[in-house]
Amino acid sequence: MNRAVITGLGFITSIGNSKATVLENLRAGRHGIAPFPDWAGPECPPKLMGTIKEFSFPSADFEDWTHPAEYRLRRELMRPMTPNAFMSHCAMKQAIADAKLDDTMVSDPRVALICSTGGSPTMLYDNLQTMTSRGVMKCQPMSMVNSITGSLYINLVNTYKIRGGAMQTASACASTAHALGFALDHIRLGRRDRVFVVGAEDPLSLSILPFACIRALSTQSDPELAPRAFDVARDGFVGTGGAVALVVESLEAAEARGAGVYAELKGWAESSDGYDVFAPDPSGAGLARAMRDAIADAGMQPESIDYINAHATSTPPGDAAEITALRQVFPEGGIPKISSTKSLTGHGLSMAGAMESAFSCLAIKEGFTPISAKITQLDPMCEGVPVVTKPIDFAPKRVLKNSSGFGGANVALVFESFAT
Amino acid sequence: MSVTEQEITEIRTALKRCSAETVDAAIRFRESRDAKELQTIVYGIIERYLPPENTTRLSDCDDTTRLVDDLGIDSLTMLEIVLSIEEAVQIRVENEELREISTLGEVKSFLNKKIVGGGEEHHESLVKKLDRLALIDLLPHQPPFLFLDSVEIDGEKVVATYHITGDEFFLEGHFRNNPVFPASIVFEGLGQAACAWLYTVVPAELDITINPNEMLFASLEGAHFHRKASPGETLQFEVKKITVRPPLGVFSGAVTINGERVAEVERMMLAFAPADGTIEASEVGAAVLAEKAAAVQS
Numbered sequence: 001m002n003r004a005v006i007t008g009l010g011f012i013t014s015i016g017n018s019k020a021t022v023l024e025n026l027r028a029g030r031h032g033i034a035p036f037p038d039w040a041g042p043e044c045p046p047k048l049m050g051t052i053k054e055f056s057f058p059s060a061d062f063e064d065w066t067h068p069a070e071y072r073l074r075r076e077l078m079r080p081m082t083p084n085a086f087m088s089h090c091a092m093k094q095a096i097a098d099a100k101l102d103d104t105m106v107s108d109p110r111v112a113l114i115c116s117t118g119g120s121p122t123m124l125y126d127n128l129q130t131m132t133s134r135g136v137m138k139c140q141p142m143s144m145v146n147s148i149t150g151s152l153y154i155n156l157v158n159t160y161k162i163r164g165g166a167m168q169t170a171s172a173c174a175s176t177a178h179a180l181g182f183a184l185d186h187i188r189l190g191r192r193d194r195v196f197v198v199g200a201e202d203p204l205s206l207s208i209l210p211f212a213c214i215r216a217l218s219t220q221s222d223p224e225l226a227p228r229a230f231d232v233a234r235d236g237f238v239g240t241g242g243a244v245a246l247v248v249e250s251l252e253a254a255e256a257r258g259a260g261v262y263a264e265l266k267g268w269a270e271s272s273d274g275y276d277v278f279a280p281d282p283s284g285a286g287l288a289r290a291m292r293d294a295i296a297d298a299g300m301q302p303e304s305i306d307y308i309n310a311h312a313t314s315t316p317p318g319d320a321a322e323i324t325a326l327r328q329v330f331p332e333g334g335i336p337k338i339s340s341t342k343s344l345t346g347h348g349l350s351m352a353g354a355m356e357s358a359f360s361c362l363a364i365k366e367g368f369t370p371i372s373a374k375i376t377q378l379d380p381m382c383e384g385v386p387v388v389t390k391p392i393d394f395a396p397k398r399v400l401k402n403s404s405g406f407g408g409a410n411v412a413l414v415f416e417s418f419a420t
Numbered sequence: 421m422s423v424t425e426q427e428i429t430e431i432r433t434a435l436k437r438c439s440a441e442t443v444d445a446a447i448r449f450r451e452s453r454d455a456k457e458l459q460t461i462v463y464g465i466i467e468r469y470l471p472p473e474n475t476t477r478l479s480d481c482d483d484t485t486r487l488v489d490d491l492g493i494d495s496l497t498m499l500e501i502v503l504s505i506e507e508a509v510q511i512r513v514e515n516e517e518l519r520e521i522s523t524l525g526e527v528k529s530f531l532n533k534k535i536v537g538g539g540e541e542h543h544e545s546l547v548k549k550l551d552r553l554a555l556i557d558l559l560p561h562q563p564p565f566l567f568l569d570s571v572e573i574d575g576e577k578v579v580a581t582y583h584i585t586g587d588e589f590f591l592e593g594h595f596r597n598n599p600v601f602p603a604s605i606v607f608e609g610l611g612q613a614a615c616a617w618l619y620t621v622v623p624a625e626l627d628i629t630i631n632p633n634e635m636l637f638a639s640l641e642g643a644h645f646h647r648k649a650s651p652g653e654t655l656q657f658e659v660k661k662i663t664v665r666p667p668l669g670v671f672s673g674a675v676t677i678n679g680e681r682v683a684e685v686e687r688m689m690l691a692f693a694p695a696d697g698t699i700e701a702s703e704v705g706a707a708v709l710a711e712k713a714a715a716v717q718s
Contacts, residue, residue: 063437075471076494137512141499 004187008099008247010091014050033223046217050240050346052203057083060126080145082120084200085155087243095245113166115198116175116350119149121206172405177353181268183248193253199351203241227314228374229340237313240346244355262361267298273408284325294412307396312340339372339388353403367395434507446508455679482652483525525654548573567609576661580613586651601649610673629695642686
């Protein structure tokens, strides 16, 4: 079976729009949460978002958008874009440069794309409003493309001339963790030499605010106090958008071209709770199965894992279910160091798995442990769980990354440092 | 018709990122429905969508400039342009109509026809369209003396176009160092458009066959010429049947360039003969007198 390594990363995130900035903020534990201007009014209980700096999407008209000049695209490439697709283009561009891939290595028929987004409700809403109020023939010709969820892969395939297949996964907030899992399968089975994994969400009200109606969003207005996974006073998640891209490559292909490696993707597994549409199974049984199976798939024992990048979004039931699941997988006193980087970035929804996997790769490569920020009083349920609340001098070698989504979808991924 | 504030807002939204001149022309057009404004509106909209690497200036273009090949406009940009034009001048462009538009001249003549034609609904199935090759088959007139590029026959009406390329042989002598498309040839084009109607409609509807190699002018009444026509421009002919009584067909006709009047004729008579006969001068003379008398009485 072929081995898979991560050879390129790209970031448009609330904590930075380049690998260097993300690394700096991640190491320093600096968050990217800020008041979101659209939500200032009293009708809007949530106030905070993991905002994306240097980009703005004030309307559905792409010619109103602003972004760093280096990402400028020709009109015909911009026209079908959604905000999430455009930021994915930026993250892809970074990842391709980071992995030192030339055009032929991107467009090779043995290179595929697996990505995910919740779509662009902002574009969909604008287009459907035009259709229902003024008639379908008044809709922009690209409204068909930028209204559908598949707009992400459609745009990336076109912009980067991907030839080895493209698809999107849809398992809510576990989506891009699933994408990484299937990318690993592609490489292991020798079907593909290289797979781009991309996650992206619009950092906009219509993508994030709907979570308020199920009381999942934090109503805290101080960005220093939310989100705070594992804190006893956590009151929900803070949403974020952006885009993250990873290059997953067969070890053989990476070595053949002398590529730099962040980490090896050693194993993965999935499960589903079979419990509820929203709520995670409080017993944590589903997530525990995914973690156990992923560790076994990586050919490891639970005690081999030395850091867990948690799914923990900062909702009371979600974090609790994850801690309960941990206790079923790891022996008493043997739970690895754990943190939720969502306290720094906000919850990237379908992009979360890709974003936090990329963080895990940086942690392994650069030898540091990201912190779980803003914890003033650790939830007593975390007793015996080494939640990393302050920067420590520890270089993780084997990282478990958890992701869970609505419908009780669970994915666990195992990354290991790669020594040449 | 006065334009409301809301309409002005709608025009501005539809023409977002077009020049102020374009927006002003669209507002004036909304009031006047004057076809004179169309060129400014259409050029302004096309200019706003031109790819940045395009170096062609619209002011340097003529009616033969191709939207795709010369200006680099792709099919989706074409739809964006159509959408803006539809909003600005309040027309609807059908897919079939869109497929027939490939040059700047065709955009202008299409819009002109839509606007001058009052925007009434066309029954596409009844409209017969003939391109230049079909006209060469149909008419006795042959190049270099065929002055029609396309003909559309819709009931009793014919709309035809001819693009003056500048390569017409007679322009060398008309005039010295100053090519002007002759007025006589403009009327000839009108006559040829009427011929296309006669050859298409008469055999089918009146069950009369027509000699395929002969068709003569018998009379031009109330003929006026308003504006000269020059190379690079596209003539649009519009002919309407008044009566058909063998050996004569009687028509009215008008010629425009971009909606501007070029020529008119109140009554244009063409003489034709049965397929197996020839045109007899005496018979035609008597018929013309009879038609004139009938016209005076009515």
